[in-house]
Amino acid sequence: MKYFFTQLYKTPMFFVFVLMVAFYGFHALGRTAEINQYAVVTAVGIDMAEEEEGEQLYEVTLLTFIPVAQQSFTESYKVFNAKGRSVSEAMDLASLNIGREIGLSHIKIIVLSKELIENGLHKFLDYLSRNVQVASSTKVVATDSTAKDFLTTAQNLDNESSIKVSEHIMYNSEYIYSTESSLETFFKGTFGPTKVGLMACLSPKSPDEQTMPTAASDSQGAGEEKSGSSGGSGTSTQDMITQCHVYVFKEGELVVTLGEREMKKVNFVCGDYTDGSIQVKNISDKHFTNANVTFEIFGKSMKYNVSYQNGIPVINIDTSLTLRMSEVEDETGMVKENVELFVISPEATKAIERKVKQSMAEGINTMRENQVDIADFYTLLYNNNKQAFKNFLDSLEDPEDYLNRIVFKIGVRILAK
Amino acid sequence: MRVLDRNINAWQFGILIFILMFANKMLVLPSLLFEGAKMQGFFIVVFLFGLEMALLGLFFYLKKQYPTESFAQILQYKFKNVGKVIFYTLFLVFFLSKAVLLYNVTYIFFRNMIYKDTSNFLILFCFLPIINHLAISGLRVMGRTAQLFFPVMLLIVTFCIVVGFFGINSTVIWFDVPFIKILGTLLRHIAPFGDMLFIFIIMDKVVIKKGQWKIVFSLTGTAAVFVILINLIYMLSYTYTSFMHPYAIFEIMSFVREYGGLGRIDIISMIVIILFAYFHLAIYLKSFMLCFEQVFPKLNCIYSLVTFNFIFVIIVIFFIINLETTVVFGEQILPYVIVIPYLLLPIIAVTCLFKKRKKEGK
Numbered sequence: 001m002k003y004f005f006t007q008l009y010k011t012p013m014f015f016v017f018v019l020m021v022a023f024y025g026f027h028a029l030g031r032t033a034e035i036n037q038y039a040v041v042t043a044v045g046i047d048m049a050e051e052e053e054g055e056q057l058y059e060v061t062l063l064t065f066i067p068v069a070q071q072s073f074t075e076s077y078k079v080f081n082a083k084g085r086s087v088s089e090a091m092d093l094a095s096l097n098i099g100r101e102i103g104l105s106h107i108k109i110i111v112l113s114k115e116l117i118e119n120g121l122h123k124f125l126d127y128l129s130r131n132v133q134v135a136s137s138t139k140v141v142a143t144d145s146t147a148k149d150f151l152t153t154a155q156n157l158d159n160e161s162s163i164k165v166s167e168h169i170m171y172n173s174e175y176i177y178s179t180e181s182s183l184e185t186f187f188k189g190t191f192g193p194t195k196v197g198l199m200a201c202l203s204p205k206s207p208d209e210q211t212m213p214t215a216a217s218d219s220q221g222a223g224e225e226k227s228g229s230s231g232g233s234g235t236s237t238q239d240m241i242t243q244c245h246v247y248v249f250k251e252g253e254l255v256v257t258l259g260e261r262e263m264k265k266v267n268f269v270c271g272d273y274t275d276g277s278i279q280v281k282n283i284s285d286k287h288f289t290n291a292n293v294t295f296e297i298f299g300k301s302m303k304y305n306v307s308y309q310n311g312i313p314v315i316n317i318d319t320s321l322t323l324r325m326s327e328v329e330d331e332t333g334m335v336k337e338n339v340e341l342f343v344i345s346p347e348a349t350k351a352i353e354r355k356v357k358q359s360m361a362e363g364i365n366t367m368r369e370n371q372v373d374i375a376d377f378y379t380l381l382y383n384n385n386k387q388a389f390k391n392f393l394d395s396l397e398d399p400e401d402y403l404n405r406i407v408f409k410i411g412v413r414i415l416a417k
Numbered sequence: 418m419r420v421l422d423r424n425i426n427a428w429q430f431g432i433l434i435f436i437l438m439f440a441n442k443m444l445v446l447p448s449l450l451f452e453g454a455k456m457q458g459f460f461i462v463v464f465l466f467g468l469e470m471a472l473l474g475l476f477f478y479l480k481k482q483y484p485t486e487s488f489a490q491i492l493q494y495k496f497k498n499v500g501k502v503i504f505y506t507l508f509l510v511f512f513l514s515k516a517v518l519l520y521n522v523t524y525i526f527f528r529n530m531i532y533k534d535t536s537n538f539l540i541l542f543c544f545l546p547i548i549n550h551l552a553i554s555g556l557r558v559m560g561r562t563a564q565l566f567f568p569v570m571l572l573i574v575t576f577c578i579v580v581g582f583f584g585i586n587s588t589v590i591w592f593d594v595p596f597i598k599i600l601g602t603l604l605r606h607i608a609p610f611g612d613m614l615f616i617f618i619i620m621d622k623v624v625i626k627k628g629q630w631k632i633v634f635s636l637t638g639t640a641a642v643f644v645i646l647i648n649l650i651y652m653l654s655y656t657y658t659s660f661m662h663p664y665a666i667f668e669i670m671s672f673v674r675e676y677g678g679l680g681r682i683d684i685i686s687m688i689v690i691i692l693f694a695y696f697h698l699a700i701y702l703k704s705f706m707l708c709f710e711q712v713f714p715k716l717n718c719i720y721s722l723v724t725f726n727f728i729f730v731i732i733v734i735f736f737i738i739n740l741e742t743t744v745v746f747g748e749q750i751l752p753y754v755i756v757i758p759y760l761l762l763p764i765i766a767v768t769c770l771f772k773k774r775k776k777e778g779k
Contacts, residue, residue, distance in 0.1 A: 016546040024539070129661055132529045135671070136661065184658060191657035193590055379588050386592060 035067040038103035039095075042077070043154060044128075045111040045147025048119060049083045057083045058116075060090035061148040063155055064098060065106075077155050081148055087127040104133040109169075110140040110183070111147040111202075121252045129187060136184040139169050142201040142247050153204035153241060169200050169243070176267045176276030176297065177260040179246050190252060193382070194373040197249045201257075203242050248372050256370040265363035268356060269317065270375040271302040277326065280355050285345040294327035295344075295352065306384040309407070311392055313381050318411040321356065344416045353412045360410050368403045377406065424622050427629035429560025431636035432567045433700060434616065438469070438640035439574075440697040441515070441609035441747075444522050444690070447651045447665040449744065453602030455594050461603045462648045465610045466641040468759060472613035473637055475766045477630060480620065482770055487621035489711045491769050504765070505711040511614060511757050512708065513725065516701035517732050518608065518751060520544070521743040523694045524733070526664050529740075531687070537734060544698060545730075549722060551699035552706055556622050559699055566692055573689040574643050580682065581650035581669040589656045608751030611758035617766075618704045663740065666690065 008014055043063035050057060061081040068076075080098050084090030095102045110128060112121070128134050143150040169181055179185075181200035189197035246258045258266065267273050278295045299322035307314045323344070344352070367374055381389040393399045425433070442462070450458025483491055492501040528535045551559050616623070625633065651665040654672045662668040667690065670683035702725055709721035736742070 013546065013550055016550075020542065136658065187658045187661065188587065188656060376588065379590050382590050382593065383588075 039098045039100040040065045043109045045151045047113045047147045059083045063151045113147045174274045176273035193378045195251045199247045203244045265359045268360045269363040285347040291330040295323035296326040298322040314407040316409045320413045322415045349414045356412045423557040424624045425560040427625045427632045431633040432563045435636040435640040436696045437612045443666045447648045448663045451659040454599045488617045505708045508708040512701045512704045525740045548699040552702040584654040584672040587656045608747045611755045614758040
């Protein structure tokens, strides 16, 4: 024993360790438990509120999970909101309303109202981009309703069916009809050379689209909204959240709104998808007569080649699509063909090629008309031949309008699965 | 108090250099380089590591010429005692400044990313006793401890790099920044480099047998490649939003966690940041002590320890407490200190080599 203590005495680091444990261990034990200190916010909504004393107010709505020790496994969420002259101030006031510090580390989605977006986006996102607690993968969406109504609907959905609002756009990047919509992708686009950022728009509505949620009356400017309670947004169990369109921003300003079909055409050019379908009408071959056939996309590969003709860039977009027939509406009735063994006829292949080419051309036109380089051709051209691209830009009256001067050649190859 | 400064072998020497190569280069630097020179920031790192390797080459030749002498002795032969004291005073400032920069970046990282209530005192209390103990224990103990942790550090850094490759999904513009701007960024952010000065300070304590130099060069080269890869992966992962993510190695893992859904693997990078920070600070303190010994030869090493701790604590508590001040310190003050390893040191070394050869020739 004596030897043991002698060795301890010769080990100064042991005393440092004991000192640290004694000091910080007891200090930690004496602190308030973190579950009593923080309100875990999983979604943030930002709306424009009315002016007060000539100053514009902003309303922040927080879908909040307050940790409470209980035996059941259900997570109960509540919606809190507060108004302030800036997003930071509104957050602080919301924190006062909840009676806890707001923890933003678990935010999964940020919802912005359309009114807010139309008034310039960058000043609202600035708070969130500077906040180190907010992960860059946080989804950011717009809503054509108010963010407050949206989150109240989201709360009801979660309570009734465990559908989390963040899951609505979890797989957006995989589908041809929409786009990935996170803080990171939005800022990457906005701060990139094209200055174009995309944001998905979600809409809270009932399936029959009759009763849109009404704005919550909140005379005090702050308070708690309970699901199904009076003073809430008047939502019912019929509520659902649907994806409606994609907002395209240039330098933080809303430029154009693209519907699902338009987005699909643009995505054909960008190649940002892994899943989707193509409908081709009036195909007649040995299998069908004037049939409307739907093909599911199984795989795609895209190649962009750049060349210059008389100083004008020519971009060759070669697309290969692997398709599988998934649905047929034939005039003559049911088709007696095994889907697995089905071979797409040359006539059908040509029809699909025409359809895809047309879609891609329309997608390019959408980008040209609105001067939004969603596919980032700028980087492609710059990295291909820096000097030639610079000369080309210099030759333009409006360098921002470069998309209209580029020649696109589209090649489509269809393969059957 | 007695400092046991026994000699270190090639492996220990190489591992200490390996660790030191990461100092101040894997958290804030890649973000600042991208901000200044976009993707060309990558070439700045490559170039500056080239200079570090050149310094190692210079050390190799110097060590061949003066196998048993210390750098202080060489300086004394050539520049008399006054010259030696002046140079070593500059070295003192260099190591203290580097320690301050490193500590602040690490502290701010922990405060912002892990636990916002972390006080400076708490982190100081965790770091200072251990780095002091490592420095007092001597180079061999430090080297052997580093040898013990080296496989863990190597494994984690390799893991971070391999996993980081999965996060790269951006196309980015190359060569869009004028050369003068790249040069300006290089000079502004040169402060995290120049750590090779350390090997000259411990010159007489390194015993490298014949054929073992390749160990040193391999470990140094591996570290350089790793840091370059961390910079490249980070820049290709975050591209235009890198200014929002100032903690490179942690952010690389965060990116993969957030988009790849691989759980909280970013915590793994924290382990290596902690381990590196301990060794970096200990190496800086040890170098400070060795320089102090040369400037004030009559004073006991306890004075050097107290001096370092006192000045270090004063600076980190009263002058540098946030990332902005740290960046200003690193960008505006430290670049002048870097003149020492990148200009002064090569001149001294080449002069010594040249004079020695001339003498031998005669």
